[in-house]
Amino acid sequence: xxxxxxxxxxKYGNQFSLNNVSFELKAGxxxxxxxxxxxxxxxxxxxxxxxxxxxxxxxxxxxxPLSENIAAIQQQIGYLPEHNPLYTEMxxxxxxxxxxAIHQVDATEIEKVIKKVGLIPEIHKKIHQxxxxxxxxxxxxxxxxxxxxxxxxDEPTTGLDPNQIEEIRQLIKELGKDRxxxxxxxxxxxxxxxxxxxxxxxKGEILQDFPLNQLRLNDQQMIEVxxxxxxxxPFLKGLPHLIKVENxxxxxWELTFNSTEDMRPVLFDFAQQNGLRALKIIRKNKNxxxxxxxxxxx
Numbered sequence: 001x002x003x004x005x006x007x008x009x010x011k012y013g014n015q016f017s018l019n020n021v022s023f024e025l026k027a028g029x030x031x032x033x034x035x036x037x038x039x040x041x042x043x044x045x046x047x048x049x050x051x052x053x054x055x056x057x058x059x060x061x062x063x064x065p066l067s068e069n070i071a072a073i074q075q076q077i078g079y080l081p082e083h084n085p086l087y088t089e090m091x092x093x094x095x096x097x098x099x100x101a102i103h104q105v106d107a108t109e110i111e112k113v114i115k116k117v118g119l120i121p122e123i124h125k126k127i128h129q130x131x132x133x134x135x136x137x138x139x140x141x142x143x144x145x146x147x148x149x150x151x152x153x154d155e156p157t158t159g160l161d162p163n164q165i166e167e168i169r170q171l172i173k174e175l176g177k178d179r180x181x182x183x184x185x186x187x188x189x190x191x192x193x194x195x196x197x198x199x200x201x202x203k204g205e206i207l208q209d210f211p212l213n214q215l216r217l218n219d220q221q222m223i224e225v226x227x228x229x230x231x232x233x234p235f236l237k238g239l240p241h242l243i244k245v246e247n248x249x250x251x252x253w254e255l256t257f258n259s260t261e262d263m264r265p266v267l268f269d270f271a272q273q274n275g276l277r278a279l280k281i282i283r284k285n286k287n288x289x290x291x292x293x294x295x296x297x298x
Contacts, residue, residue, distance in 0.1 A: 001027040001062060001076075001149045001180055003048065008057035010043050017043040019204040020057070027149070030176035032191035032212075033184040034288075035201035036296050041184045042082055044201070045152050048182070049079050061150070075103070078148035082155045082184075084139035088128035092119060092138055095127060096145060103146035110145070117141045118167055132159030140168070144175060151181045157190060169194050188289045198288065200295055207295045212288070221259065222290065225267055226252040226280040239263075239270060252280075 003025040010018040018040045025031055035041050046052040048059060050070045059066040061073045087095055096110045114123060117137045122130055127138060136159055143151065153172070157165045172194055175181060185191050191198060192212060200208040220243070230251045236242065241263065244256035257263045264281045271278040284290070 003150065003180060004058075004060040004063075005048075006058045006060070008044075008047065008059065009055045010040075010047060010052065011055040016204045018047070018054075021201075021204075021206055022057075023199060023206065023209055025180045025182060027180055028176070028178060029196045030172065030181040030183055030194055032195035032198045033182055033201065034188070034191060034198060034292060038203075039201040039296075040204040041201055042154060045079070045081075045154050045182065045184065048150075048152060049077055050074060075146070076149045078143035078146065078151045080136075080139045080143045080153045080156050082158070084136060086127050086135060086138060089126060091126050092123050092130070095138060096141055099142045099145050105146050109147075113141045113145050116144070117171065118164070133161060133164050136160060137164075137168075140171075149179050151175055151179055153181065154184045155186065156183065157185065157187070165190065188292060192288050200292065202296045208291070221257050221263060222284040223255050223257070223263055223267060224248065224252065224280065224282045224284060225255060225271075225278055227271060228277040228279055231276070235274075240266065254284075 005021060005023050008018055008021045009016060021040075021044065033041050033044065043052065047054055050066055050073070053067070061069070061076070064073065066073055087098070090098065093110065093114070096113065097107070099105075100107060100110055114120060117140050119134065119137050119141060122134050127135060130138065136156065140153075140156060143153070156172070157168050160168060169190065172181060172183065183191070183195060195212060197211045198208070199206060228251065233245050233247065236245050236253065236255065239255070239257075241257040241259035241261070242255060243258045246254040248254050255263075255267070262283070264283060267281055268278055
């Protein structure tokens with residue numbers, strides 16, 4: 001199973017929501033889709049499900065053009081949209097029975113998915129009686145009920161408490177072992193915990209597409225240091241391996257080094273040699289949140 005997106009664009013009036021986007025997704029990988037509000041994430045997901053038609057470009061699923069095989073390909077897709085639409089007057093099991101009938105799924109699968117997503121405690125209720133977190137579980141259950149090869153999840157953990165989030169994380173990891181999972185979230189720690197790869201969108205274009213282990217192996221390190229006296233940025237330029245200097249507040253600086261060496265002792269020695277005291281030296285990871293901020297700042 002694979003999805004190929006080639007030069008995909010979607011335009012509303014004179015404005016591009018997506019502009020010439022290309023990438024490929026393969027079975028067995030969980031891909032995080034990141035971007036600020038308005039970056040084009042939800043538009044991309046709607047295009048992949050054929051809910052919207054592109055202005056230009058193509059989508060292929062197993063080398064078949066989506067535009068010519070919509071019904072057949074949609075049967076292979078499980079989709080949880082951001083604003084999870086539900087028939088709230090239905091009972092939980094009744095709603096899943098409705099979805100099972102649409103997809104011609106055996107009724108025994110309903111009980112399996114109820115257990116899998118943790119709906120057993122609330123199964124006797126109507127959907128309007130459920131908390132937001134349990135409504136998310138109902139939507140996720142409907143998305144996976146027909147055992148799709150492609151799972152597209154737009155903010156799947158919205159409204160869940162920390163324990164529920166961890167349970168859904170584990171479920172997504174399990175589901176991602178043998179299918180394509182595209183997973184959008186504003187919670188960057190969640191993406192780091194779940195995904196194998198990240199695509200970062202900004203203003204309708206792909207800024208970065210990389211495996212997360214590449215970020216973890218990055219040689220860059222960030223250190224926050226507070227001196228007892230105010231200094232100017234040029235004063236720090238003599239530090240070895242220094243590639244970026246940012247003043248956070250007054251005498252507190254965030255310094256980025258490109259080195260595998262722990263630069264904290266170097267900073268301590270630098271302070272002493274220059275008549276300063278380092279009141280605080282904290283090493284920060286070059287994590288996804290930092291990269292996201294750097295890429296989408298403008």
